[in-house]
Amino acid sequence: MNLRNCSRCGKMFNYVAGPTICEPCKKAAEEDFQKVKQYIAENPHASLKQISEDNEVTTKQIQQWIREERLMFSKDSPIQLLCENCGEPITTGRFCAKCKTNMANTLNNSFARPQQALQKPEKKEPKAGMRFLDT
């Protein structure tokens, strides 16, 4: 048994895996999400505050769904999301497509780099400091 407190309702529950949230809350959160998603489709011009009030979900929860790229907003929505890296307007998530690609590349490179460094043969020439000692 792995008992934890649900991050949503605070009740103890038998934790298995994933987010620290109990089964009833997981279901309720999913229902909230579907409700909000539907609401945004029907009210593309609703503000974050409006969505939060009309659906009785916290703005924090909505923002979390946005970060998880589960909610999308149209370009003319009052909810303006900006790429956290370059400030470009985006419709979901935290970064624009360009930055996401760049970050994926950087990630790959940083994985590849240590290996490349290891494969590089050691330089045979004496170091500048040593040459100075010889003369």
Ligand SMILES: [Zn+2]
């Ligand atoms: Zn709960």
Ligand SMILES: [Zn+2]
């Ligand atoms: Zn960007």
